[in-house]
Amino acid sequence: MSLFSSQKYSKLSINNDRKMVIPDGSWIKCKHCGQTLYADRLEDNNLVCWYCGYHMAMTASQRIKLITDENSFKEIDANLTSVDTLKFFDSKSYVDRLAENTKKSGSKDAIICGTATLDGKKFALGVMDFRFMGASMGSVVGEKITRLVELAVEEKIPVLLVTASGGARMQEGILSLMQMPKTCGALERLAEAKLGYFVLMTNPTYGGVTASFASIGDVIMAEPGAMIGFAGPRVIQETTNSKLPEGFQTAEFLLEKGLVDRVVERKNFRKEFSLLLDFFKK
Numbered sequence: 360m361s362l363f364s365s366q367k368y369s370k371l372s373i374n375n376d377r378k379m380v381i382p383d384g385s386w387i388k389c390k391h392c393g394q395t396l397y398a399d400r401l402e403d404n405n406l407v408c409w410y411c412g413y414h415m416a417m418t419a420s421q422r423i424k425l426i427t428d429e430n431s432f433k434e435i436d437a438n439l440t441s442v443d444t445l446k447f448f449d450s451k452s453y454v455d456r457l458a459e460n461t462k463k464s465g466s467k468d469a470i471i472c473g474t475a476t477l478d479g480k481k482f483a484l485g486v487m488d489f490r491f492m493g494a495s496m497g498s499v500v501g502e503k504i505t506r507l508v509e510l511a512v513e514e515k516i517p518v519l520l521v522t523a524s525g526g527a528r529m530q531e532g533i534l535s536l537m538q539m540p541k542t543c544g545a546l547e548r549l550a551e552a553k554l555g556y557f558v559l560m561t562n563p564t565y566g567g568v569t570a571s572f573a574s575i576g577d578v579i580m581a582e583p584g585a586m587i588g589f590a591g592p593r594v595i596q597e598t599t600n601s602k603l604p605e606g607f608q609t610a611e612f613l614l615e616k617g618l619v620d621r622v623v624e625r626k627n628f629r630k631e632f633s634l635l636l637d638f639f640k641k
């Protein structure tokens with residue numbers, strides 16, 4: 360994704376009348392079908408491969424831009440940071456890992472929260488960013504979601520959470536697991552206030568996130584081909600010693616089984632979500 364950072368773009372003149380901006384290494388190979396894609400056109404196509412429809416990962420800020428009215432997003436709690444209560448150390452310390460990921464993603468933890476409008480309709484929005492420690496859920500992710508939902512109850516607006524996660528953040532041990540009931544408790548109050556709660560699951564959504572707030576939306580949407588589950592397919596296959604069905608844990612498979620209500624192509628999300636906001640307002 361570093362291809363999309365502006366510093367890497369160099370100007371190149373094509374034809375006499377047309378200037379094009381071409382990034383260094385401007386061709387990207389689709390991970391799914393292997394076709395070569397022109398980076399600029401890929402960005403215009405919302406990072407979706409036009410040969411096979413594969414939906415590539417987006418950063419939280421790209422996602423926010425895509426699904427909200429221009430300049431309507433107002434971030435909250437941007438400065439919440441995790442505390443290394445357990446003095447956790449694997450190959451490096453948790454404190455160093457947090458600093459490294461903050462530098463890499465430009466964000467202090469794995470979710471960006473705030474309020475925004477779409478077609479003028481206000482809602483609370485939280486978007487997880489997989490670049491930050493695989494968007495694992497620690498106490499900051501849980502706390503930010505909880506505060507966002509509490510704000511939504513106060514302002515009487517619906518909530519949309521865009522998920523992507525490897526699961527609970529092991530560096531925070533039990534504190535990360537406690538975020539599962541905490542977020543669900545806050546969402547229960549949102550339900551009592553009869554405010555809509557929507558989820559968009561993106562690739563990949565796993566572990567404690569699937570097992571808590573991601574699976575209890577009033578409407579659960581998913582992007583095409585997104586992998587969604589609790590444990591990964593390899594772990595399940597090895598544990599159960601059985602062959603898994605084709606398409607196991609894909610958004611389409613889960614739509615058929617009833618966990619997902621709708622698979623929504625990225626280009627259609629604004630329109631569909633705007634309709635949902637209208638419908639639930641009634």
Ligand SMILES: [Zn+2]
Nearest residue numbers: 389392408411
């Ligand atoms: Zn492709």
